[in-house]
Amino acid sequence: MNQREFLRKQMLKKTREQIEEKFAGKEIHIIKAINLLTDLESINNLMTENLNEWKLRQPTGEAEKEFLNLEKNVKNINEQKEKLIEFIEKEMSTEFPNFSTIATPIIGAKLLASAGSKKKLCFAPASTIQVLGAEKALFNHIKHKTRCPKHGHIFNHPLLQRLPKQKRGKAARVIAGKLSIALKQDYFGGENNSKMVFKELEKIIEKISNEPEKIKKPNQPSQKNKPEHRTFTPEERRAFFEKQNKEKTFYKNNKTTNQTTPQNSNNKKTTNKKDFKKFNKFKKFKKFKKRN
Amino acid sequence: MKKLFEGIYSDSKSIYTKNLNKGKKVYGEKIINKNNEEYREWNPYRSKYCAGIKNGLKKNIFFEGCTALYLGSAEGTTVSHISDIVEKNGAIFCVDLSEIAMHKLTKLAEERENIYPILSDAQRIENYKEFLEEKVDALFQDISQRNQAEIFCKNAAFLKKGSYGCLSLKTKSISQSKTKQDILIEEKKILEKEFMIEQILSIEPYEKEHYLILVKKK
Numbered sequence: 402m403n404q405r406e407f408l409r410k411q412m413l414k415k416t417r418e419q420i421e422e423k424f425a426g427k428e429i430h431i432i433k434a435i436n437l438l439t440d441l442e443s444i445n446n447l448m449t450e451n452l453n454e455w456k457l458r459q460p461t462g463e464a465e466k467e468f469l470n471l472e473k474n475v476k477n478i479n480e481q482k483e484k485l486i487e488f489i490e491k492e493m494s495t496e497f498p499n500f501s502t503i504a505t506p507i508i509g510a511k512l513l514a515s516a517g518s519k520k521k522l523c524f525a526p527a528s529t530i531q532v533l534g535a536e537k538a539l540f541n542h543i544k545h546k547t548r549c550p551k552h553g554h555i556f557n558h559p560l561l562q563r564l565p566k567q568k569r570g571k572a573a574r575v576i577a578g579k580l581s582i583a584l585k586q587d588y589f590g591g592e593n594n595s596k597m598v599f600k601e602l603e604k605i606i607e608k609i610s611n612e613p614e615k616i617k618k619p620n621q622p623s624q625k626n627k628p629e630h631r632t633f634t635p636e637e638r639r640a641f642f643e644k645q646n647k648e649k650t651f652y653k654n655n656k657t658t659n660q661t662t663p664q665n666s667n668n669k670k671t672t673n674k675k676d677f678k679k680f681n682k683f684k685k686f687k688k689f690k691k692r693n
Numbered sequence: 694m695k696k697l698f699e700g701i702y703s704d705s706k707s708i709y710t711k712n713l714n715k716g717k718k719v720y721g722e723k724i725i726n727k728n729n730e731e732y733r734e735w736n737p738y739r740s741k742y743c744a745g746i747k748n749g750l751k752k753n754i755f756f757e758g759c760t761a762l763y764l765g766s767a768e769g770t771t772v773s774h775i776s777d778i779v780e781k782n783g784a785i786f787c788v789d790l791s792e793i794a795m796h797k798l799t800k801l802a803e804e805r806e807n808i809y810p811i812l813s814d815a816q817r818i819e820n821y822k823e824f825l826e827e828k829v830d831a832l833f834q835d836i837s838q839r840n841q842a843e844i845f846c847k848n849a850a851f852l853k854k855g856s857y858g859c860l861s862l863k864t865k866s867i868s869q870s871k872t873k874q875d876i877l878i879e880e881k882k883i884l885e886k887e888f889m890i891e892q893i894l895s896i897e898p899y900e901k902e903h904y905l906i907l908v909k910k911k
Contacts, residue, residue, distance in 0.1 A: 405784065409802075409809050412824060416799055416812045423792045 428519045431492050435510040438485050441478055448475050499583035502595040503576075503602070504558070511554045523588040530584075531555060531577035560606050567614060572606055694727060698753035700778035701735075701746065708735045708743055710777035714804055719773040733777065737899045740771040741835060741861045744899035751892050751907060754857040758782040759830035762851055764815045764844070765789060768797045769808075771835075776805050783807050786825065788815050815844055818851075825851050832858035837866040842883040849887045852910050858888065862904040873902055884908060 423429070452471055460468045489510050493501040496519070501509045515533050516522035525533075532539050534553030542549040551570035555561060561572055579602055583595065633641070694702045694709070702709045709725065709732035716731070718724065723734040737744040746753075755761055755778045766772050766787035775785055786809045787802075789795050795812050802808040813820040815836060829851045836844060845860050852858060862880060864873040877893070884890060888908035896903050 406806075408824065409806070412809050412811065413799060413802060416795060416810045419812045420792050420796055420799070 432514045497587045499595040523584045527577045527581040744896040745905040754831040760784045761831040762829045764834040765836040769801045828853045835861045837863045842880045860906045
């Protein structure tokens, strides 16, 4: 029994340490703040919609009291939003000095929230940073083979917004690469050279925007190549059967000519290449092969 | 008080267990005094194992002095009642992934001496292999994942031969479009590799789209 008590105390200690590790990290406050900000934006939209509709009806008496109450609440929410943005900018600049200047603090905080923790984000490769925030599209691509996503939260980056649609994928790749380098500098205590890197990035993206556009065929998904199911007109049907009959007679004629020759032991080598090509056109080639 | 199973008692209306930690409530449940003993009421709407007992479960997998492995313990509402059943000589190893739920469970574990908390994913059994060198008498799982049955089969490595386990199957988390009877047939095939299936119960009025499956290890 003493052994068991010793084991229990050890397990309690271990779980407590694990929980404290998760709760003690500074980045959790940033994650909570950015989640609240996205919620507040949707709440604000709903409330202002109601407010504007009510304003048109010109409320009087007791209705006016309720209306003024709503107006006060909307003001408070707007104030809280501005304070939250200030808080996030301040915290991000102390935790991630390099990363927050290149990615802008709010996009950086969104990336941090979807990664989960500081360590997970800093150890991630550039390709995962590029698609963080587009998880639904990514797993649809892996499962159902739809087209893969080019950008997640990075899509709102100010450098990316100016570019035309076709060049965004290439630019997102470049930005994600620079971001992953900056994250590793922050985690292992490197120097702060973010302003220089940002200027470099602007030059690279200007280069990309000046490139001539490639004319590309639109990528068709594999399902579109399947024949469409439709009803035929009688003329089309007649033409189809005539064509099929022609093929049958052609096949029969050739079969008779070929059956005269195959007495040799090696059939494949004796048949001419021209004959081979002819029969390749028909799907019944396999049956012919079996008979000989 | 009528005795239903070992450690589980029933009134005409509801189900009770003897209180191990006297004079203390866990989640705001009723406490009744009878014949100089304290009993805690067990709510079937909050605990799936209790709902199974109400609907006629054949056998109680927990008994006095047994060691049990509980996957998906959450905040410890069901765990507190099982710790009443196994009493001081028994042990319950509780596995959960969420830190916030485990924070509440550690507070419960300080009060009750037979609860052993583990913060880990139940799919990664190598994380808590070291704590379970002796094999376990009973296994219970309540996890809402797509691969519930596979996780249950993985954790069967800790279970003794011929002992019982219980799985609460949430069919909604496996597929939204299929019917629950079709899902049950597929999940049965996975379970039959490791277990003999003894009983299948639906806990319908208390919990929707759920099954409770009683199994015995081969």
